[in-house]
Every structure is written in structure tokens, then in C-alpha cells.
Amino acid sequence: MATSYKKLWKLLIDKDLKKKDLAKLAEISNYTIGKLTRGDNVTTDVLVKICKVLECDIGDIMEIIDTEK
Numbered sequence: 877m878a879t880s881y882k883k884l885w886k887l888l889i890d891k892d893l894k895k896k897d898l899a900k901l902a903e904i905s906n907y908t909i910g911k912l913t914r915g916d917n918v919t920t921d922v923l924v925k926i927c928k929v930l931e932c933d934i935g936d937i938m939e940i941i942d943t944e945k
Contacts, residue, residue: 877940881912884937887930901929 888898895909902925911918923934930937 878943879915879917880939880941881915881937883935883939884912884926887932887937891930898926898929902926 888894893901895913896906898904899906899909902922904922904925908918908922923938926937927934
């Protein structure tokens with residue numbers, strides 16, 4: 877199983893925001909943005925901060941992908 881944040885990047889485009897804007901608004905580090913970019917695991921605290929800033933649900937910014945297919 878892997879995590880994909882493609883939905884997050886599409887949402888940022890729709891809202892005309894850049895990754896650095898998200899980092900500032902959600903008060904998360906550039907290191908965390910890098911982890912999201914690579915599809916690495918982040919804490920639920922980070923995901924909640926992003927959802928609050930973007931006014932969305934966790935399902936709107938990420939999905940679990942079955943890599944065993």
C-alpha cells in the first residue's frame with residue numbers, strides 16, 4: 877500500500893496556490909512538503925492542518941493506492 881497526494885496538488889492548482897503557500901498557511905515545514913511530494917508518510921496532525929487551511933476533507937487531498945496489483 878502506498879499513499880498518493882495527487883489530489884492535494886490538483887487542489888492547490890484549483891485554488892491557485894503553490895507548495896510554499898501551503899507550507900506558510902498550514903504552518904508546516906518545507907521538509908514536510910518534501911515528504912508529501914515524495915508520497916512519504918506524514919502525521920495526521922499535518923493532514924488536519926492542511927484540511928483546515930484548504931477547507932476540505934482528508935479524502936480530498938490523499939488516497940491509498942494498492943501497489944500489489
